[in-house]
Amino acid sequence: MIEPSHYISKTVKDLKPSGIRKFFDLAASMEGVISLGVGEPDFVTPWSVREASILSLEQGFTSYTANAGLLELREEIAYYLQGKAKVSYNPKEQVLVTVGASQALDVALRAIVNPGDEVIVIEPSFVSYSSLISLAGGVPVSVQTSGEMEFKLQPAELEKAITEKTKAIILCSPSNPTGTVLEHEELVKIAEIIEKHDLLVISDEIYAELTYDHEYTSFVSIEGMAERTILVSGFSKGFAMTGWRLGYIAAHKDFLSEMLKIHQYSMMCAPTMAQYAAIEAMKNGREDVLYMKKKYKQRRNLVVSALNEMDLTCHVPGGAFYVFPSIKKTNLTSEEFAEQLLLEEKVAVVPGNVFGDSGEGYIRCSYASSLEQLQEALRRMQRFVENKI
Structure with a gap:
């Protein structure tokens, strides 16, 4: 019997698996989860x-x-x-x-x-x-x-x-x-x-x-x-x-x-x-892009306002479809916050530390979801934060 690990490239061995995938896999195993973690549009290709x-x-x-x-x-x-x-x-x-x-x-x-x-x-x-x-x-x-x-x-x-x-x-x-x-x-x-x-x-x-x-x-x-x-x-x-x-x-x-x-x-x-x-x-896709962009901006404004109101300080991002609020006032690490939010309120976000050391104390939330889903996710997050601060 061979030992495969002896043959694997050291460079590959030293690579860390994506920290995002851990939370996606956990969320996928639960029912009723609203995911704010996925980095892709919720729109169908035109x-x-x-x-x-x-x-x-x-x-x-x-x-x-x-x-x-x-x-x-x-x-x-x-x-x-x-x-x-x-x-x-x-x-x-x-x-x-x-x-x-x-x-x-x-x-x-x-x-x-x-x-x-x-x-x-x-x-x-x-x-x-x-x-x-x-x-x-x-x-x-x-x-x-x-x-x-x-x-x-x-x-x-x-x-x-x-x-x-x-x-x-x-x-x-x-x-x-x-x-x-x-x-x-x-x-x-x-x-x-x-x-x-x-x-x-x-x-x-x-x-x-x-x-x-x-x-x-x-x-x-x-x-x-x-x-x-x-x-x-x-x-x-x-x-x-x-x-x-x-x-x-x-x-x-x-x-x-x-x-x-x-x-x-x-x-x-x-x-x-x-x-x-x-x-x-x-x-011929410009009109579709402009439509999606308009919707994303509406969602961004909603999410940033709601996060700041619940005392998760968040700057207004100028682009993409992510917000990166601070969760430091909860005294939880990024991973603790993300895991507890998922288990207690069934909202999936990505812990900021997976994006590097300077991301610790933050979470990434994608607003590439419907307004209805975002509003429900924000209600759940509000309830969660009230119990932590």
């Missing part, structure tokens, strides 16, 4: 987008596409970015269609990271960043942010974290898990540090469609940053297409050609029928 995929199947478009994706889709992505980010990308050389934004992040990191290279992650952060850096052979370096500053990256803290081994920084605006949006002036200050230290940026812009109070600023639109930035995005959040698994990368052609090699060997191409669906989303 009908015209689904219909385009169905039509592609009826027409027999079931073969591989080009490794980089259908040229028509890459052209639509480039056209979209020209309007949204104010940067021109050559669709033949600078756009790569991937299997979700998650694969885009993986490909981007593997293309630029050498063993021992440091990559800066802003905490609280999406749970995959540090693990993907480690899998690429790099070293994740955390820069913490605070609720008092609305979880915005402070340039001085970024400067402190940079060493001679630093290769890149991952930015996510709007942020998962905090919903924080970095405005133009704030991005300019970060860009000055990036240029000073000759760094690269992976800009995760998967929530770019979902900003509510100010016009969105892409990091690539900051002067001098387009050539230093690997822009990662996709269709999951803004277009309600999580299950379609479709993302993309836009970058300098020399970066993209190397990323394409990794994509060729690991994935071949993104699903063909999903690519046809995405073409329709790009061409």
Whole structure:
């Protein structure tokens, strides 16, 4: 008999399982649970987008596409970015269609990271960043942010974290898990540090469609940053297409050609029928996105107001569909709060510590649920908090 553990990669062994999954699994085993933990839209993919995929199947478009994706889709992505980010990308050389934004992040990191290279992650952060850096052979370096500053990256803290081994920084605006949006002036200050230290940026812009109070600023639109930035995005959040698994990368052609090699060997191409669906989303999905955005903003305002009223201090997030309230007044840890809330009131939230040490004392709640569900969840949370404070 062999001992499998002797053969497993040490890097993989050292990876921690997703802390989010623990609470999803527990919630799934209980009846009557309202989940505010899931990071995906509650809307169904718009009908015209689904219909385009169905039509592609009826027409027999079931073969591989080009490794980089259908040229028509890459052209639509480039056209979209020209309007949204104010940067021109050559669709033949600078756009790569991937299997979700998650694969885009993986490909981007593997293309630029050498063993021992440091990559800066802003905490609280999406749970995959540090693990993907480690899998690429790099070293994740955390820069913490605070609720008092609305979880915005402070340039001085970024400067402190940079060493001679630093290769890149991952930015996510709007942020998962905090919903924080970095405005133009704030991005300019970060860009000055990036240029000073000759760094690269992976800009995760998967929530770019979902900003509510100010016009969105892409990091690539900051002067001098387009050539230093690997822009990662996709269709999951803004277009309600999580299950379609479709993302993309836009970058300098020399970066993209190397990323394409990794994509060729690991994935071949993104699903063909999903690519046809995405073409329709790009061409005719704007009204659906605006409708969903309007509903999310209404829900955000409801949830933030209710949380503050129950003394769970919460800043107003500028984007995405998450709130990140403080639960410190309950004297419970993030995990204790999340577990007790689930067991006592059947409301599932994500403990903030799974997003890094600076997330301790907070929870992540998604408002990608119906108003009725949100209102009931908030009533249950109010009752729970009254018993804890």
